[in-house]
Amino acid sequence: MLDALQTILDTTITTIRDVLPIAAIIFGFQLFVIRRPIPHLKRVLAGFAYVLIGLSLFLIGLEEALFPLGKLMAEQLTDPAFILGDGVSRVLQWSDYWWVYLFAFAIGFSTTVAEPSLIAVAIKAQEVSGGAISVLGLRSAVAIGVAIGIALGTFRIVTGTPLHYYIIAGYIVVIIQTIYAPKMIIALAYDSGGVTTSTVTVPLVTALGLGLASTVPGRSPMLDGFGLIAFASLFPIMSVMGYAQLSQWMARRAMRRENPGE
Amino acid sequence: MQLPIPPILRPFADSVRDLLPIILVIGFFQLVVLQQPIPNMGKLLYGTVMVVLGLTLFVRGLEMGLFPIGESMAFDFARKGSVFWVLTFAFALGFGTTVAEPALIAVAAEAGKVAASGNMIENSEVARDSYATGLRYTVALSVGFAIVLGVLRILKGWPIQYFIIGGYIGVVGMTAIAPEEIIGIAYDSGGVTTSTITVPLVTALGVGLASSIKGRNPMIDGFGLIAFASLTPMIFVMGYGMVI
Numbered sequence: 001m002l003d004a005l006q007t008i009l010d011t012t013i014t015t016i017r018d019v020l021p022i023a024a025i026i027f028g029f030q031l032f033v034i035r036r037p038i039p040h041l042k043r044v045l046a047g048f049a050y051v052l053i054g055l056s057l058f059l060i061g062l063e064e065a066l067f068p069l070g071k072l073m074a075e076q077l078t079d080p081a082f083i084l085g086d087g088v089s090r091v092l093q094w095s096d097y098w099w100v101y102l103f104a105f106a107i108g109f110s111t112t113v114a115e116p117s118l119i120a121v122a123i124k125a126q127e128v129s130g131g132a133i134s135v136l137g138l139r140s141a142v143a144i145g146v147a148i149g150i151a152l153g154t155f156r157i158v159t160g161t162p163l164h165y166y167i168i169a170g171y172i173v174v175i176i177q178t179i180y181a182p183k184m185i186i187a188l189a190y191d192s193g194g195v196t197t198s199t200v201t202v203p204l205v206t207a208l209g210l211g212l213a214s215t216v217p218g219r220s221p222m223l224d225g226f227g228l229i230a231f232a233s234l235f236p237i238m239s240v241m242g243y244a245q246l247s248q249w250m251a252r253r254a255m256r257r258e259n260p261g262e
Numbered sequence: 263m264q265l266p267i268p269p270i271l272r273p274f275a276d277s278v279r280d281l282l283p284i285i286l287v288i289g290f291f292q293l294v295v296l297q298q299p300i301p302n303m304g305k306l307l308y309g310t311v312m313v314v315l316g317l318t319l320f321v322r323g324l325e326m327g328l329f330p331i332g333e334s335m336a337f338d339f340a341r342k343g344s345v346f347w348v349l350t351f352a353f354a355l356g357f358g359t360t361v362a363e364p365a366l367i368a369v370a371a372e373a374g375k376v377a378a379s380g381n382m383i384e385n386s387e388v389a390r391d392s393y394a395t396g397l398r399y400t401v402a403l404s405v406g407f408a409i410v411l412g413v414l415r416i417l418k419g420w421p422i423q424y425f426i427i428g429g430y431i432g433v434v435g436m437t438a439i440a441p442e443e444i445i446g447i448a449y450d451s452g453g454v455t456t457s458t459i460t461v462p463l464v465t466a467l468g469v470g471l472a473s474s475i476k477g478r479n480p481m482i483d484g485f486g487l488i489a490f491a492s493l494t495p496m497i498f499v500m501g502y503g504m505v506i
Contacts, residue, residue: 004308014364021358022459026331029351034338040330047327050319055458058316065309066284069301073291082296103291110283114313116320117461119280121488123324124465128473128480163446164437171430178423184481187422190489191465194456200284202365202454226446229453233492 007063012056019052055199058116062200070107071207077103078211094158101151104208108150108232111201112143118195125188133188138240142192145239146232150205153231157212160219163227170234177241185244192240193233201232277317281310324462332466333473340474345417348471352413355464356491357406365454366401370394373447380443383506397502404498405455408490409464415486416471419478422486429493436500444503451499452492461488 030038038044076082083096112118122135156166178186205228213225292298300306339348360366374383374390374397383389415425437445456464464487472484 018362018364018457019459021362022355022463025351025354025358026335026463029347029354030335033347033351034335034342036338038331039334044327044331047323047325047330049327050323051327051459052323054316054319054321054323056316057312058320061309061312061314061316063309064312065306066288066313069288069292069306073288073296076296076298077291099295103287103295106287106291107284110287113283114280114317116317117456117458119317119321120324120328120458120462121465121485123321124329124462124469125485128469128484163449164434167449168434168437171434175427175430178426184479187482187485187489190422190426191485191487194453194488194492195461196453198365198454198456198461199458224446226450228450230446230449233453 007060008056011060011063012052015052015056015059019048023048055116059199067203070204073103074204074208074211078208078215080215094155097154097158100154100158100212104154105147105151107204107208108201109143109147111204112146112196113139114200115196115198117198118142118192121191121195129184137243138188138192141240141243142196142236145192145236146196146201148239149231149235150208150228152235153228154208154212156227156231157209157219157224158216160224163230167230167234170238174234174237174241177238177245180245181241182244182248185241189237189240189244193237196232196236202229205229205232273318273322274314277314277321280317281313285310328459328462329466332463333470336467336470337474340471348413348417349410352409353406355460355467356409357402359457359460360405360455361398361402363455363457365457366398366451369447369451369454370397370401373397373444376443376447377506380441382441382443382503393506396506397499400498400502401451401455401495404494405491408494409487412468412487412490413471416468416478416483417475419483422489426489426493429497432497433493433500436497440500440503444500448496448499448503451495455495456488456491464488464491
């Protein structure tokens, strides 16, 4: 019990320290540059308090329950003893790791759905687009992108191909998609690359990458353990633009069916 | 699918729904794939309740505090019409929120070790620490720069894709000449800069600015600040790796 209280206290202090510079900048500029009272000050302050307490509880919960188990699983799944299964020792092929790829996909998807900053951007996008982009639709599109990205990232660690080949190829796809995607989605798609990787995703994904890089023969955790985050920030850009392109295409097709004369 | 839930519980139900996938994934892999019992069930349950409670409060706080303040400041800056002050604010927000970011501190410390093992710097604690601190300020500076550039783009209505493509060319070009040890860290540093509190604020600022300036579309022009903040650190960190 005392331990639990101690963690709550520690986490709250850390969160306050994160929020403090932001609050100082906001209130400093409001006071000295804008020089106008903040509208609904009480409500805004209450909102800040909610964010602070909410984020602390969220982090404590993750730290207590989900992270230890998730990290343990990442270690167990990448353990050669588990991968061999039958106990016969032989040289591992990239195709032996399919539980790892599946885990990477599933954990990428599920952690992204719970990512608070993505929820924030999705709420804003729904508001601004007048409902054309739904909160759940955007979040699912981003989560699928992260899932594919992390799965491919683990495949890269297993095979040991250089990171920058994938990133450069990804950039080329993004640029081509940018030309054809609906204009209103472009900025949002680029943004969704950056928001996916924070509180929930990073710790679990990093554990997976480091676990994999330290057990696969010939990989060093220092050189190969990194890069999963980069995959997780690149692929949602493609999936969000893809989602917009798909819905545009379906809307056009439906319209054509209704007015065959056009 | 709408279950008959009393309105007061709806936010909690949403949070439970958001967390369900993680619980299912962990449960499936633990019980079916690894075939092991769930250790410490009580702790797991306690943690899950905390996460649900936390997420619910956070989303409520967003709508009450972070979004309105971001928007009202964007509106006031637009009305004031001072480009200098809005850019100063943009820089302060980008730099100030990044420099103390715990994820960045962790990555920078890791980078110090990598650099020392790659013989880029002397392998001593002082050298590693100063390398890590330098890297941290480099990233914070790059995020400040990114938000300034992003806000300027919103003010001027420049199309975002030219910046992103230009940034990509920068990243690819730097990759070709930067030391190999720094590349993985540089690519990852783009993802760690944007924290859970910065994202809603910066998004509200961008959308607010685009909504209060005539001729800007909040959908086309308002988003994109986060994208800038995740792209510039990659270039700056590779640059840092080359200079040091």
